[in-house]
Amino acid sequence: SQTIHQWPATLVQPVGSPLSLECTVEGTSNPNLYWYRQAAGRGLQLLFYSVGIGQISSEVPQNLSASRPQDRQFILSSKKLLLSDSGFYLCAWSVVLGTHTDTQYFGPGTRLTVL
Amino acid sequence: AQSVSQHNHHVILSEAASLELGCNYSYGGTVNLFWYVQYPGQHLQLLLKYFSGDPLVKGIKGFEAEFIKSKFSFNLRKPSVQWSDTAEYFCAVRPSGGGSYIPTFGRGTSLIVHP
Numbered sequence: 489s490q491t492i493h494q495w496p497a498t499l500v501q502p503v504g505s506p507l508s509l510e511c512t513v514e515g516t517s518n519p520n521l522y523w524y525r526q527a528a529g530r531g532l533q534l535l536f537y538s539v540g541i542g543q544i545s546s547e548v549p550q551n552l553s554a555s556r557p558q559d560r561q562f563i564l565s566s567k568k569l570l571l572s573d574s575g576f577y578l579c580a581w582s583v584v585l586g587t588h589t590d591t592q593y594f595g596p597g598t599r600l601t602v603l
Numbered sequence: 604a605q606s607v608s609q610h611n612h613h614v615i616l617s618e619a620a621s622l623e624l625g626c627n628y629s630y631g632g633t634v635n636l637f638w639y640v641q642y643p644g645q646h647l648q649l650l651l652k653y654f655s656g657d658p659l660v661k662g663i664k665g666f667e668a669e670f671i672k673s674k675f676s677f678n679l680r681k682p683s684v685q686w687s688d689t690a691e692y693f694c695a696v697r698p699s700g701g702g703s704y705i706p707t708f709g710r711g712t713s714l715i716v717h718p
Contacts, residue, residue: 520704522705529612529710529711530710531693531708531709531710531711532647532693532708534705537705578646578647582704584704591637591649591652592637592706593649594639594646594647594648595646596645596646597646597647
């Protein structure tokens with residue numbers, strides 16, 4: 489069965505410091521991968537998605553970036569964190585079945601606090 | 604682009620009460636529809652989904668949702684809630700076919716069930 493891991497689970501970082509959040513998926517090949525930010529009362533905001541290694545699409549321009557160095561690894565980064573980057577970051581995966589994309593499945597999330 | 608509206612941001616019920624959470628979307632074409640649930644301290648998980656066929660969809664834990672195309676709605680229901688249903692519920696919609704794979708999420712509804 490497929491599983492998705494995110495680490496760290498929680499992170500406290502000072503303003504201006506770099507960020508690296510990692511997401512890995514097991515038990516599937518060539519998944520679509522996604523990074524979301526969840527803010528209370530505001531639902532899920534799609535940040536990045538990837539359909540393959542090295543292929544990243546950005547939905548929201550900001551000081552975050554994403555990379556996909558391996559098929560089942562998705563990394564969210566920042567060179568300099570802002571206070572507004574605080575939030576709950578979720579990674580998700582889905583697979584393509586023919587011309588149809590299946591359901592998204594979510595990881596446990598990373599709670600980021602920028603001080 | 605599609606959008607999703609969840610009318611109830613906060614719902615408070617007593618155990619055994621019936622539940623209906625509203626979800627409306629705006630999109631002119633055919634859609635896939637999802638309800639996700641996030642229990643306190645747990646990750647987002649799929650409750651049920653509609654891709655095609657019977658518009659009344661049964662999910663886990665006694666939940667069901669009905670797709671009413673004419674009303675652009677996909678309301679979530681449960682005849683008798685339990686304290687353990689306390690969670691945040693998210694509706695999501697995605698255009699079906701054509702390689703579309705990015706769902707749009709509603710802002711979520713926080714459900715509190717009192718024992």
